[in-house]
Amino acid sequence: MKALIAVLPGDGIGPEVMAEARRVLTAVGARFGHAFELREAKFGGCAIDAGGVPLPDDTLALCREADAVLLGAVGGPKWERAPRPEEGLLALRKDLGVYANLRPVVAHQRLAHASTLRPEVIAGVDLLIVRELTGGLYFGKKESAAGYAVDTCTYTEHEVERLVRAGARLAKRRRKRLCSVDKANVLETSRLWRRVAERVVRDEFPSVQLSHQLVDSCAMQLVRDPRQFDVIVTENMFGDILSDEAAMIAGSIGMLPSASLGDGKRGLYEPIHGSAPDIAGKGVANPLGTILAAAMLLRLSLGLQEEAEAVEGAVSAAVERGVLTADLAKNGSAASTREVGIAVLDALNAKGD
Numbered sequence: 001m002k003a004l005i006a007v008l009p010g011d012g013i014g015p016e017v018m019a020e021a022r023r024v025l026t027a028v029g030a031r032f033g034h035a036f037e038l039r040e041a042k043f044g045g046c047a048i049d050a051g052g053v054p055l056p057d058d059t060l061a062l063c064r065e066a067d068a069v070l071l072g073a074v075g076g077p078k079w080e081r082a083p084r085p086e087e088g089l090l091a092l093r094k095d096l097g098v099y100a101n102l103r104p105v106v107a108h109q110r111l112a113h114a115s116t117l118r119p120e121v122i123a124g125v126d127l128l129i130v131r132e133l134t135g136g137l138y139f140g141k142k143e144s145a146a147g148y149a150v151d152t153c154t155y156t157e158h159e160v161e162r163l164v165r166a167g168a169r170l171a172k173r174r175r176k177r178l179c180s181v182d183k184a185n186v187l188e189t190s191r192l193w194r195r196v197a198e199r200v201v202r203d204e205f206p207s208v209q210l211s212h213q214l215v216d217s218c219a220m221q222l223v224r225d226p227r228q229f230d231v232i233v234t235e236n237m238f239g240d241i242l243s244d245e246a247a248m249i250a251g252s253i254g255m256l257p258s259a260s261l262g263d264g265k266r267g268l269y270e271p272i273h274g275s276a277p278d279i280a281g282k283g284v285a286n287p288l289g290t291i292l293a294a295a296m297l298l299r300l301s302l303g304l305q306e307e308a309e310a311v312e313g314a315v316s317a318a319v320e321r322g323v324l325t326a327d328l329a330k331n332g333s334a335a336s337t338r339e340v341g342i343a344v345l346d347a348l349n350a351k352g353d
């Protein structure tokens, strides 16, 4: 097949991890006979440096035209005044209408040593956080003056409905358990969220078992007994926080990919980690989150299931071989970003033999 993929390396470690993901996509294209056109554009802090805005018009035009967008990371200490790189990311998510952000968390046995949680607590965890991505506090009315600041959290029934539907649809194909996370004992938006979740699941997904958790309790349950979770649906801010917490189950935030989807096939794919300015440019960042995001892109936007599995299998093989960056490696045995990328490519190519 032919596909246009917009590639936005961004800032900090973004370009380093993206270089490996690009190589993986090119190798998959060659092995399975696809013509992927990877077209790169400036986004985030580097776009601010080049032209004063984080999301330039030509970058946005490319993303709208593309079948999918693969993003590294944006932000850094250099851009702490407006316009911030993060504003570009929020504008891009909003413009593409990608309201459902899928963040799978899987515990790999070979990485148990890297987690701060005990191996018996995380063994076998396979959960999926579905975070609302284009509403809530991130997009509410904001205001600030001397000695005063406001952020508002707004949700409409429609926004909750489509997100819960996306989560329930995924749960139906998994272990059929959906946990809706809110703060309904305090927030009006959460009471709306809970009512809508109940109605949608009752009327449209009778085979899915719905439960509710308050966000503070869920934060605790995620480290107490993460195996209880299958699919979690939650609002934007809660999902942002819970997914970083859940990353520890996988051993490192560098392992987690994400896919942001709207009503169509086009999606925005990114690792959940940030630009990590402290290690940028050193060639030590973990590229696996971005490579796994590329696998999600193949599956969800391009419909290439076998290709996605080949990439995920190659990542597992590299992990099994113990080719790991410093965030995951045991003392003294860390591989570089490039070496991990090569290990994935080797596994990918070996499978084709």
Ligand code: IPM
Pocket (backbone or CB within 6 Å): 074, 075, 086, 089, 240, 272, 274
């Ligand atoms: C994420 C990030 C972003 C977010 C930042 C960079 C704006 O933390 O994707 O989780 O808060 O959504």
Ligand code: MG
Pocket (backbone or CB within 6 Å): 240, 241, 244, 272
């Ligand atoms: Mg985050």
